[in-house]
Amino acid sequence: MSDYTQMWSDLGLDLKGHDALLSILGSAYADIFLSQKNRPEGMKYFDFVMSEVHGLRIKELMDAKAQGRKVIGSYCVFVPEELILAVDGVSVGLCAGAEFNFESAEEVLPRNTCSLIKSAFGFKLGKICPYLEASDVVVGENTCDGKKKSYEILDPLVKDLYVMDLPQMKSESGRAMLKEEYRKFAAKLEKASGKKITAESLKKGIDIVNAKRKAVKRLTELRSADPAPISGLDALLVNQVFFYDDPVRFTESVNKLCDELEERVKKGTGVFPKGTTRLMISGCPMAVPNWKLPWIIETSNAVIVGEESCVGERGVRWMTDTKGKTVDDLIDMLTDRYFQIDCAVFTPNPSRVDYVKEMKKKLNAKGIVHYSLQFCQPYIMESGPVEKELEKTGMPTLRLETDYSQEDAGQLKTRIEAFIERLNRK
Numbered sequence: 001m002s003d004y005t006q007m008w009s010d011l012g013l014d015l016k017g018h019d020a021l022l023s024i025l026g027s028a029y030a031d032i033f034l035s036q037k038n039r040p041e042g043m044k045y046f047d048f049v050m051s052e053v054h055g056l057r058i059k060e061l062m063d064a065k066a067q068g069r070k071v072i073g074s075y076c077v078f079v080p081e082e083l084i085l086a087v088d089g090v091s092v093g094l095c096a097g098a099e100f101n102f103e104s105a106e107e108v109l110p111r112n113t114c115s116l117i118k119s120a121f122g123f124k125l126g127k128i129c130p131y132l133e134a135s136d137v138v139v140g141e142n143t144c145d146g147k148k149k150s151y152e153i154l155d156p157l158v159k160d161l162y163v164m165d166l167p168q169m170k171s172e173s174g175r176a177m178l179k180e181e182y183r184k185f186a187a188k189l190e191k192a193s194g195k196k197i198t199a200e201s202l203k204k205g206i207d208i209v210n211a212k213r214k215a216v217k218r219l220t221e222l223r224s225a226d227p228a229p230i231s232g233l234d235a236l237l238v239n240q241v242f243f244y245d246d247p248v249r250f251t252e253s254v255n256k257l258c259d260e261l262e263e264r265v266k267k268g269t270g271v272f273p274k275g276t277t278r279l280m281i282s283g284c285p286m287a288v289p290n291w292k293l294p295w296i297i298e299t300s301n302a303v304i305v306g307e308e309s310c311v312g313e314r315g316v317r318w319m320t321d322t323k324g325k326t327v328d329d330l331i332d333m334l335t336d337r338y339f340q341i342d343c344a345v346f347t348p349n350p351s352r353v354d355y356v357k358e359m360k361k362k363l364n365a366k367g368i369v370h371y372s373l374q375f376c377q378p379y380i381m382e383s384g385p386v387e388k389e390l391e392k393t394g395m396p397t398l399r400l401e402t403d404y405s406q407e408d409a410g411q412l413k414t415r416i417e418a419f420i421e422r423l424n425r426k
């Protein structure tokens with residue numbers, strides 16, 4: 001790895017804290033990912049991306065900024081990358097998945113805040129996230145109460161925070177509100193970048209993001225094979241890299257990986273033996289480097305074959321139509337696409353459980369692990385009815401609540417092993 005110290009220092013990072021984070025990240029990656037057996041060759045690209053996640057990729061962002069392009073950071077899959085690309089901007093995800101500097105985060109946030117939010121604040125206050133420091137605009141969104149109120153605290157800490165108001169009901173007025181918010185966001189991007197969005201530039205942005213989503217959907221479909229051609233950990237990693245990498249290069253790399261997986265499926269080659277217990281995960285998103293639960297599952301004689309999550313199917317399953325001729329028509333198409341996202345902040349939210357059922361059937365999963373972060377009211381509240389509905393239709397479900405610490409790892413493993421045993425007895 002080249003020496004990026006000067007670049008990190010110019011970004012205002014705390015070099016000591018940042019070194020500590022990279023060292024933890026590096027050893028966790030080696031233990032969790034590189035130790036896996038029978039990995040596809042195509043994962044080498046993603047290993048490389050991860051080894052350079054704070055290096056070469058940040059250098060690319062800095063080069064883009066030097067050419068006058070804007071880096072737009074966001075925390076939610078409701079923020080359309082298509083609009084960012086339409087002003088030649090670079091979209092980066094800012095959600096964090098590590099328990100780092102929580103003491104500082106807890107000085108400004110209530111202790112009973114979910115780990116996702118605490119981690120974002122820990123990264124900001126500790127000055128260890130080059131993506132956040134490189135962002136020209138940070139986009140927040142009114143989804144859950146935790147995020148909504150925490151943006152008031154984040155506002156003075158970042159140079160340009162833009163908060164999007166999001167609907168909470170799938171009504172006509174909710175859709176109209178989302179479209180209006182996308183119009184306002186488009187105007188904000190035009191102002192920040194000094195570039196006008198045209199029907200052509202927006203259509204190009206939509207095509208790039210559709211291609212990226214199609215590639216990941218292709219990967220999801222290949223995971224229906226038994227033996228599974230790729231581990232759940234590796235597939236999650238691809239879904240995580242989705243938020244950081246150059247979109248065109250990412251799409252090519254995922255499609256190349258899928259070509260290899262297709263061959264594996266034809267030959268019956270897998271990462272685990274045929275017949276290994278197949279699970280899927282549903283619930284809160286897992287941001288890098290939140291790999292605890294998948295790691296525990298896949299070291300307990302089970303394989304994860306799908307994620308109903310924003311870092312997973314909920315982030316990629318819908319495409320955007322490009323039939324419009326004007327910018328307004330295309331924003332309408334974007335609204336149609338994004339308004340289908342069934343995040344638990346919506347009430348009621350029946351399509352989510354329907355899709356979990358559909359995924360379970362398609363992927364031939366034996367059981368569902370419902371994953372909520374502690375203190376995440378929307379997903380915890382929804383987990384009871386979701387479990388009831390799934391169990392009623394004969395779909396065994398394990399409801400888990402956890403955080404980013406390792407303290408409950410032993411307890412989680414015991415519960416997961418007991419669940420797998422229950423499935424295998426059936």
Ligand code: SF4
Nearest residue numbers: 075076077143310343
């Ligand atoms: S879970 Fe909801 S709030 Fe979180 S990224 Fe997904 S859509 Fe956004």
Ligand code: SF4
Nearest residue numbers: 114116144146284376
């Ligand atoms: S995990 Fe839950 S509480 Fe945390 S930010 Fe996401 S929706 Fe909000």
